Amino acid sequence: MNGYFDHNATTPMSEAARQAWLEAADRSWQNPSGLYREAGAAKRVLEDWREALADHFGVDEPERVVFTSGATEANNAVIAHLAGCLSGCLVISEIEHPCVEAAAHRIGDPSRVRRLPTDPATGAADLTQLKEWIAAGEVGAVSLMAANNETGVLQAWREASALCRDAEISFHTDAAQWIGKLPVAGLGEAGYVTGSGHKFGGGKGVGFLILPEEEGALPFHGFVGGPQEHGRRAGTENLPGVAAMVTALLGRDDETLEDWWECQGKWRDAFESRIAKELGVRLLATAGARLWNTSMFVLPHSKNLKWLTRLGQRGFAVSTGSACSAGQGNPSAVMMAMGLDYEEMGRVLRVSGGGETTAEEWADLAAAIIEVGGELASPSHQ
Numbered sequence: 058m059n060g061y062f063d064h065n066a067t068t069p070m071s072e073a074a075r076q077a078w079l080e081a082a083d084r085s086w087q088n089p090s091g092l093y094r095e096a097g098a099a100k101r102v103l104e105d106w107r108e109a110l111a112d113h114f115g116v117d118e119p120e121r122v123v124f125t126s127g128a129t130e131a132n133n134a135v136i137a138h139l140a141g142c143l144s145g146c147l148v149i150s151e152i153e154h155p156c157v158e159a160a161a162h163r164i165g166d167p168s169r170v171r172r173l174p175t176d177p178a179t180g181a182a183d184l185t186q187l188k189e190w191i192a193a194g195e196v197g198a199v200s201l202m203a204a205n206n207e208t209g210v211l212q213a214w215r216e217a218s219a220l221c222r223d224a225e226i227s228f229h230t231d232a233a234q235w236i237g238k239l240p241v242a243g244l245g246e247a248g249y250v251t252g253s254g255h256k257f258g259g260g261k262g263v264g265f266l267i268l269p270e271e272e273g274a275l276p277f278h279g280f281v282g283g284p285q286e287h288g289r290r291a292g293t294e295n296l297p298g299v300a301a302m303v304t305a306l307l308g309r310d311d312e313t314l315e316d317w318w319e320c321q322g323k324w325r326d327a328f329e330s331r332i333a334k335e336l337g338v339r340l341l342a343t344a345g346a347r348l349w350n351t352s353m354f355v356l357p358h359s360k361n362l363k364w365l366t367r368l369g370q371r372g373f374a375v376s377t378g379s380a381c382s383a384g385q386g387n388p389s390a391v392m393m394a395m396g397l398d399y400e401e402m403g404r405v406l407r408v409s410g411g412g413e414t415t416a417e418e419w420a421d422l423a424a425a426i427i428e429v430g431g432e433l434a435s436p437s438h439q
Contacts, residue, residue, distance in 0.1 A: 339357075
């Protein structure tokens with residue numbers, strides 16, 4: 058689909074990942090936990106992929122990598138683990154993914170969860186309050202995403218991680234949107250790090266968690282019921298999914314990502330300039346650094362679902378925001394943090410390209426949005 062602009066929701070599986078999946082499914086289909094020879098061979102293949110992923114993140118101990126069904130499971134497991142060993146409050150941002158926000162809500166005691174405010178101009182969480190809470194000795198753990206899934210804004214996870222390290226506080230970053238779009242340097246030492254394969258050309262239903270070097274007094278356990286993943290996540294491992302995920306990620310080397318940052322970012326910026334000038338959209342979070350592929354804006358009129366339908370008829374797939382929030386009828390926490398009122402939220406679109414998106418496709422999307430804007434503004438559609 059040449060007009061696919063919803064890569065932050067999911068990406069097509071890369072050809073290399075597809076081949077890796079097929080090979081693993083054909084040759085290593087046995088249960089890696091089995092005691093017979095073929096199962097042992099499958100186990101060795103799984104461990105080879107674990108080591109490859111650990112090497113990619115600069116992690117010296119491959120056993121720190123735990124394979125999961127995706128970032129949602131990993132985020133839930135991390136928040137539950139942190140809640141179980143908190144000596145202070147859990148700090149999250151206002152703009153976390155719904156799976157982190159919901160997991161924090163399940164802690165039960167609202168006083169144990171604090172939220173960092175967001176700068177509406179930049180779309181970034183403000184760490185000033187975090188520094189004060191840490192200095193006062195009130196923080197037990199921090200969870201701050203690496204890049205926002207709706208606005209694409211890069212968050213100060215490195216600074217937050219350093220603050221927590223100096224104060225000997227647990228830190229977690231949901232890096233699902235960062236990984237596969239930007240270099241991963243530093244993530245291996247950031248504490249608890251979570252990612253999801255289908256965000257960067259792997260398959261759905263597989264992800265991973267990187268554990269910190271020091272787990273603390275309470276050993277980490279996600280799903281329970283079996284000894285898999287060194288006792289940290291029960292359930293038979295999805296070996297074909299792991300093979301596809303790691304293959305897809307290794308195919309996005311730093312040089313490729315830097316090229317995408319330069320080219321795709323330039324084309325995205327040209328797209329934004331055109332629709333802002335010719336249609337009058339209000340661009341969001343442009344004052345801060347963003348992912349090279351993401352643009353979020355408020356349309357000048359009409360409900361975003363009307364725009365979505367008409368753009369779909371022209372062959373373009375875009376989004377009204379997070380796929381995990383869409384259709385719930387609830388205000389977006391991210392949009393609220395950006396200062397939008399409920400009516401404005403109903404006029405928001407998010408577009409997110411991919412590494413293979415061309416300059417022509419960005420230009421064609423801009424032309425289509427402008428054309429749809431003219432149609433919806435005509436008296437016959439009022």
